[in-house]
Amino acid sequence: MQLHIGIPRAMLYHEFGSLWSAFFQNMGIPVSVSGETNKQILDRGTLLAIDESCLPLKVYLGHVDSLLSKCSHIFVPRVAQYHRNFHFCAKFSGLPDVVKNTFRLSPEQLIAPNIEDKSPLSQLQAIYTTCQAMGLPAVPGYLAYRRALKSWRADTPCGSMPSNKIAIIGHSYLLKDTFFCQEMMNTLTSRGVTVVTPDHVVSKVLYDEAKVFQPDIYWQLSAKIVGAARFFCRQPDIAGIVMVSSFGCGPDSLVNEYVEHHVLKQSTKPHIIINIDEHTGSAGLITRIEAFWDLVERRLKS
């Protein structure tokens, strides 16, 4: 079978996706990214996963499943740490093994570079293992990576903030997944609200905001959420804050409580925490968002 890389559109794809696909394209290797999440992918993932896994992990497995038939290799990087002092949650650390164990893939079918931290050495090692898995030389791989990194950095948002309105905070793999959050955002935009997410803000700003909570919080994505909450609470043009998290998310179960106490309750802004799971049904979600917007609107008028 010809070399064909598959990248699941879930989890960290939403953070590093364009970097990864640019890398493989620069190498001249065909890449497929799985489609947007839909009911079928979700159901398949739910079926494959252990019941107690969190929603994003279930979706991830669904995406991998949709790629298996057409790709020779699946790209599942293991990112343990990216920002210094922070870790990713246990599920990210075990991701290649979870995929391998679920689908009984042979090690050759899986491209699973191990990114232990942000250091150049770790990145070099990751490029080396990736190239070796594909049977390609490492030097052009390194150059391809350099080029991909450059274009990826150019992609990242600039600091300008759209004026007015509601901030939706949560893990990027929930917010950017059209299946989970599109409807929520549409409901708000149809009422003339501008939706702001942590992606509109430069990551460095968010991490700087999160420094206040440094000794307590050690999950990178949670730190980003707390930083975003603190940042948005201070912006005068943000009228309300929606926190989205998924059922079964370990870090969120504690961090939400922490954010609520240390950030949201300290500010005067209205806020709501919404928990989503695989039992889809948008009516409840929309009702809650609408009610929340009504509240915010009344606040704005008075």
Added chain:
Amino acid sequence: MKVTYPHMGYLNIPVFNMLNNLGMEVIEAPPISQKTLELGSLYSPEGVCLPYKINMGNFLESIDQGADTLITICGAGKCRMGFFNAVQKISLAAKKKLQFFTINTENLFRDLYRFLRQTTGSGRLAVIKNIAMAVQTLKALDAINDAKNCYGARASAPEQIINICDSGVQQFAGCRNFSDISYTRDMVIDLMKNVTNSMESRPAKVALLGEFYVLMEPYVNHMIENLLIKQGIEVKKFVSTGEWVYSKAFLQSLGLYNEEKDCLNQARPYLNYHVGGDGLKSVGSALWSAQNGYDGIIHVYPFGCMPEVVAQYALKNIASDYNLPLLSLSLDEHSSDVGIITRVEAFADCIKRKQHCKEKTLRSLR
């Protein structure tokens, strides 16, 4: 200053001795009960794991009795436990003015030493001696527990062994020096040995693995070890507090031992990375027991525990690759005694039948 700490199995005995010997006023939380669980759940976020809720219940109950200084531990890699006290502080601080001391398990000895020196003002030697004694006591208690699992499965009256063990554990409350500890340990083990009639029988062997806290706390795991002993099944538990504390406090701080490396070698090829908590260890010990003639695996963990859920993916495959029965028990505050007992008994029956079939085929081959 009235100190309190959360319960975990028989950990309270050496900790009480240690703090008491150094002249601290200790308020021990009442043993974990239904009330602890309900109280703890009431003051905890909904989706959090069971150990958090029970720790919270312990704290609330001892605060009611007048405690004002809480000792907690943190630092289990990427597991939620490291974040426990940051959130517990929020709802506890609303009740009363409290002091928190957090002991990092990555630097167990150093943190403990500092804490004791600071708060008790005792001499260096006394502090070190008391830490060493606490570790020794824990190891002795582990030895007694292991002996219970070994002799209990072989005895005609396992209840008797369990009783000896339970009352033996209480004996350690009054130990003042090292020879006391080893004397009590030997005495209790000898007592058990005398009650057992035959050491010849070969009971079925089950590996008990999973998350540290729920394995250690009998109230939470519904006394699963005793349940299995009564069924005539020998249990091997892969984690023990004494050994853990010893390796964390002494060996690791001297750089003589690295648990992670050991577990990694054991868990390959099913799990190749450290996933926080005890996930890696669970997979490693499951694989070890599969290769060393065990008859079944019981995996116990709190509902939604992140490292153990990752481990589950690997355990499922190990069980099917080695044709080994696997029972997964996910525990939360709603799991009832009856549900657990039924499942464990059914599992025991399954294992015994399997062993029986194996023996029969072996005999016919001869």
